[in-house]
Amino acid sequence: MNIGIIGLGLMGGSLAKALKKYSLAKKIYGYARSEKSKNEIIELNLVDELTDIDTMKKNCDLIILAIPVDNIISILPEFLDINKNTTIMDLGSTKEFIIKSVPSTIRKNFIAAHPMTGTEKSGPKAAIDNLYEGNTVVLCNLEDNDNLHVNRAFRLFQEIGMRIVVMDANEHDIHACYMSHLPHAISFSLANTVMNHEDPKSILALAAGGFKDMSRVAKSSPNMWTDIFKQNRKNLLKAIDQFESHMKEVREMVQNEDYEDLKMWMAKANSLHEIL
Numbered sequence: 001m002n003i004g005i006i007g008l009g010l011m012g013g014s015l016a017k018a019l020k021k022y023s024l025a026k027k028i029y030g031y032a033r034s035e036k037s038k039n040e041i042i043e044l045n046l047v048d049e050l051t052d053i054d055t056m057k058k059n060c061d062l063i064i065l066a067i068p069v070d071n072i073i074s075i076l077p078e079f080l081d082i083n084k085n086t087t088i089m090d091l092g093s094t095k096e097f098i099i100k101s102v103p104s105t106i107r108k109n110f111i112a113a114h115p116m117t118g119t120e121k122s123g124p125k126a127a128i129d130n131l132y133e134g135n136t137v138v139l140c141n142l143e144d145n146d147n148l149h150v151n152r153a154f155r156l157f158q159e160i161g162m163r164i165v166v167m168d169a170n171e172h173d174i175h176a177c178y179m180s181h182l183p184h185a186i187s188f189s190l191a192n193t194v195m196n197h198e199d200p201k202s203i204l205a206l207a208a209g210g211f212k213d214m215s216r217v218a219k220s221s222p223n224m225w226t227d228i229f230k231q232n233r234k235n236l237l238k239a240i241d242q243f244e245s246h247m248k249e250v251r252e253m254v255q256n257e258d259y260e261d262l263k264m265w266m267a268k269a270n271s272l273h274e275i276l
């Protein structure tokens with residue numbers, strides 16, 4: 001099978017590496033826009049050939065969209081004339097808005113996937129080995145797809161060592177909000193709070209595991225995350241309100257010196273140990 005990847009940053013580049021490692025593609029085509037990306041992709045030998053979208057549509061059985069979620073939506077019209085046997089798959093972090101934007105004539109071809117794995121780095125140089133192995137991928141609203149495309153997606157993710165979870169897109173966006181989008185909003189806020197108060201020298205000298213763990217994802221791409229917050233705005237607003245009420249609660253307990261209540265509140269959070 002020939003596979004085309006549009007966007008060869010962290011997710012697309014790491015997928016190209018996985019496809020090569022498991023010999024899953026006869027040929028891997030890549031599409032990138034900037035000269036800088038093209039040069040890095042060639043230097044890193046991520047794909048067999050850099051090409052244009054028309055060549056991909058002609059030659060590929062599967063085309064993967066590994067670009068920011070708003071760009072996924074704006075590129076969809078390019079695929080209106082896709083062959084009915086060609087699978088298009090997106091790897092975006094949001095699902096409902098993307099699925100709603102897929103033109104009905106190509107909905108059967110379009111597999112909405114979200115691999116629950118990543119890092120805070122971006123661009124072709126961020127591509128790493130083994131990003132996908134042992135992790136989960138969520139596939140949404142498969143009832144709207146042809147079996148050919150569903151089977152192809154299942155085979156691909158199984159062969160690169162992923163666990164597959166099938167879910168409704170609306171449900172996916174709520175879970176992704178609490179377990180990924182809210183944590184990113186908190187991490188960006190924490191980084192800004194600390195940088196407003198501390199100078200770079202103190203951060204470098206004194207930051208230990210706690211701050212490093214909590215702030216790592218604040219180094220993620222603003223471009224990618226603005227699109228995600230925009231597409232999952234409704235759920236994110238609700239989650240931020242809930243988080244704020246927990247912050248108010250801890251503030252009140254500290255203010256009122258309710259240390260027994262504080263201990264109980266922390267012990268409740270500790271029960272996460274039993275889950276993760």
Ligand SMILES: NC(=O)c1ccc[n+]([C@@H]2O[C@H](COP(=O)([O-])OP(=O)(O)OC[C@H]3O[C@@H](n4cnc5c(N)ncnc54)[C@H](O)[C@@H]3O)[C@@H](O)[C@H]2O)c1
Pocket residue numbers: 006007008009010011012031032033037066067068069071075091092093094114115116117118119120121122123124126221224228
């Ligand atoms: N980073 C993560 O941890 C993570 C995890 C799961 C899913 N995702 C999703 O995967 C997608 C890609 O994220 P990433 O982390 O690989 O981002 P990235 O920035 O590392 O890579 C995206 C690449 O696509 C390029 N690009 C953007 N628009 C393009 C277009 N129209 N045509 C061709 N190239 C284009 C960019 O220049 C960039 O090199 C996003 O939708 C994101 O929400 C990201």
Ligand SMILES: O=C(O)C(=O)C[C@]1(C(=O)O)C=C[C@H](O)C=C1
Pocket residue numbers: 092093115116117118119120179180181217
């Ligand atoms: O580990 C990280 O750095 C990530 O941000 C990965 C992460 C997340 O866990 O929130 C980011 C976005 C996703 O769509 C899926 C995974």
